Amino acid sequence: MDSVAEVLGDAVTAEVRGAWTEVYWLFATLLAAEEARLYQVAGHAPAAGFRPWRVTERREEAEDVVSFVLRPADGGKAAPHRPGQYVSVAVDLPGGLRQPRQYTLSRAADGVSMQITVRRVRGRGGAPDGAVSTYLHREVSAGDELLAGTPFGDVVLDDGPDPLVLVSAGIGITPIAAMLDHLAAVQPGRRVIALHADRRPAVHALRVQTAQAAGRMTDLHRVTWYEEPDAPGDGLVMAGCIDLGALTVRIPAKVFGPDLWQQAG
Ligand SMILES: Cc1cc2nc3c(=O)[nH]c(=O)nc-3n(C[C@H](O)[C@H](O)[C@H](O)COP(=O)(O)OP(=O)(O)OC[C@H]3O[C@@H](n4cnc5c(N)ncnc54)[C@H](O)[C@@H]3O)c2cc1C
Incomplete structure (x- = not known):
């Protein structure tokens, strides 16, 4: 509230401050209760908190994108995860501030390790660079x-x-890459249409991994759109933004609803 008052000045009267404080705590209490419910549903004790993981591999995926493969530092097993899930990663930044951020697990569970793929967030228009992604890119290596x-x-x-x-x-692409990896292992014959958009092939993350998964699937149709297709990509590549009208594969109406279905033909 002090920060809000610093920006808004006299507009923050005692009455406004009191009302905002009340709303803040109502909302905070609701969210804290929801968090407790989610922990209970997942059978996870909040006190278990963060666990140390060793970086066993650092892989440069694309411009400004790096993957880290992590194994439990105590040599134990990696918790199982479903494709699409994420972990919170906490880093101690210079100055002593611990900052958590969420990163999707970018490949299927294997029982011993997990992989995250991090895009470096660069500050634009005078804004600072992203704190945690920049730290991970600059400071964290194998070991x-x-x-x-x-x-x-x-x-x-x-x-x-x-x-x-x-x-x-x-x-x-990170959750999709995990899903394709999982599908290639357990349902390689499932019918899948995978559509991806990126600026250029050079910034397209997890290309090798998704191409490998695609190679193991028998009914996968992959289309990639690049705003600047300056080099060959994998699979069917188109220029510009995602355009369902350009697709030759049939997308079931129930997926996108009747409007998009009509557009897609
Ligand atoms: C469920 C989930 C899954 C995710 N999965 C992935 C993933 O797989 N890969 C991935 O790369 N990311 C993922 N993210 C995003 C990730 O959690 C972080 O948000 C991202 O890495 C940016 O964090 P940061 O600390 O680098 O940036 P932050 O320091 O949090 O900055 C965020 C933005 O705010 C701007 N900013 C900061 N301070 C100021 C200021 N004073 N004035 C103006 N602007 C400012 C920065 O320039 C930046 O654009 C996921 C997020 C969620 C919620």
């Missing part, structure tokens, strides 16, 4: 330790038989 929490998240792949349409852009 270092990172603190990470338990995998979580409910945007996960359903193992049913239905056809899938997976759509991603930029670093948003």
Whole structure:
């Protein structure tokens, strides 16, 4: 509230300050209760907190994108995770501030390790560079330790038989890469349409991994759109932004709803 008052000045009267404080705590209490519920549903004790993981591999994926493969530093097992889930990674920044950020697990669970893929966030228009992503890119290499929490998240792949349409852009490919990796291992024959958009092939993260997964799948249709297609990509490549009208594969109407279905033909 002091920061808000510093920016808004006299507009923050005692009455306004009191009302905002009340709303803040109402909202905070609701969120704290929801968090407690989620911990309970996941069977996870909040006190378990962060666990140290050893970086066993650092891989430059694309311009400003790096993957880290992590194994429990105590030699124990990696917690199971479903494709699409993420972990919180906490780093101690110079100055002593501990900052947590969420990173999607970018490949399927193997019981011993987990992989995260981090895009370096560069400050634009005078804004500072992203604190944690820049730290991970600049300071963390194979052999270092990172603190990470338990995998979580409910945007996960359903193992049913239905056809899938997976759509991603930029670093948003991380959950899709994990899903394709998982599908290639357990449902290689499932019908999948994977659509991805990126600026250029050079910034397209996890290209090698997704191409390898694609090679193991028998009914996968992959289309990539590059705003600047300055080099060959993998699979079917188109120029510009995602354009469903340009697709030759049939997308089930129930996936996008009737409007998009009509557009897609
Ligand atoms: C569920 C989930 C999954 C995710 N998965 C991934 C993933 O797989 N890969 C990935 O790379 N990211 C992922 N993210 C994003 C990631 O968690 C971080 O948000 C991202 O790395 C940026 O964190 P940072 O500390 O580098 O940036 P921050 O320091 O948090 O900065 C964020 C932005 O704020 C701007 N900013 C900071 N301070 C100021 C200021 N004073 N004035 C103006 N602007 C400012 C910065 O320039 C930057 O653009 C995921 C996020 C969630 C929630």
